[in-house]
Amino acid sequence: MAHEYHSLWERLGINIPRLEQMRLGGGESFRRVVLSREHRPDAMAYFDDLMRGLHTTRIRQLQDFRDEGGKVVGIFCVFVPEDLILAAGAVPVGLCSGSPFTIDSADTVLPLNTCALVKSAYGFEMEKVCPYSLVSDLIIGETTCDGKKKMYELFGQLRDIYIMEVPQKQNEQACALFLSELRELRCVLECMTGNVITAEALADATALHESKRQAMERIARTRRAANPPINGTDALLVNQLSFVDDSERFTARANALASELEQRAAAGVGAYERPGPRLLITGCPMALPNWKLPHLVEAAGAMVVAEESCVGSRYFEPRAEPAGADLDGQLEAICRRQLATPCPSFTPNSRRIEDVLRLARDFSVNGVIQYTLQFCHTFAHEAVKLDAALEQAGVPSLQLETDYSVRDTEQLRLRIEAFLETLSRR
């Protein structure tokens, strides 16, 4: 089937043998980790298809859009406002950074003590196996953690990348700085697309972005049920796919899924054969196809009921403040919404601790797992404070540091099982 996409991949300059190799392994893990689960909602069929067509049908849609004069913008981080991109008539897509497949290549260039997410992203560009990057007309990086920031400089030697400055604090000066970055990004987008971003177009795009995130929050809320109507891996998959799908279509499908989940929850239909301990995972973002931790946790008998992550609540919770009618007022509202993201590259970042405690309460969790990628200093340092806050609140927690490989699977499994054992004795 994939052969019919070879000419498209060739046109984009994709390293086809490597992509084929990656797709083989990826397809097998998708079947084993996601599709083999039982009691899945019917509405997941759409997201399964989207996943199957990640390198084929979705890329064709994006290239068709470009052939009609449209532009695609690749992003790595939730700080880059998707609504500003949409308002320029362009399509935002999340770039590849969640697979171990490209890490060996990245290791030949990047310092070894770099997190897996950064290595994976760089390796994808080196090997030319991320179709989303190759179909993008503009790539936007951002000044968040040092690992990403410095990797982008090397990425820039492979292809052009525009860097947006994200402040390190969340005060008024930071807002002024970020607002000026948004104004500059507006000009960059207008130049690239040839479209003027009007106040009306931006209001529509922000409304769409808001409804997309509301749909995701609606799905999340159903997981408060005693036996959640969707398992943790499926919920993560939907959040991951939100970064690559068409916003309007995704919103409609996410709302359809939410409706089914609400009905299932009302009828007491759960996704778990035997409901286990309820866990919240907090920490580094899990980009597609990183399902390593939720898979291990749920295979051990627990239920993942919430994610405090940029592929989770950090993405869909920050709300847009009421916007002024003019463009600058709207940009300011976007600025405040983005800066409300509890990202550990801010100092201080106490909002994240408050969020984790709130989510732990709202989702009645029995324990929290802090997920940190090896060599990620921002999350590792915050884990110390978060651990103390959880202990004070009487919420058991487990800190796990890992990467994208399977090397530590057995060790992780033992630690997760031991943690679940302590929860069962409480």
Ligand code: BJ8
């Ligand atoms: S808004 S969390 S997506 S920066 S895991 S690359 S922090 S060394 S991802 Fe992030 Fe944006 Fe913040 Fe969210 Fe660095 Fe850590 Fe690697 Fe990380």
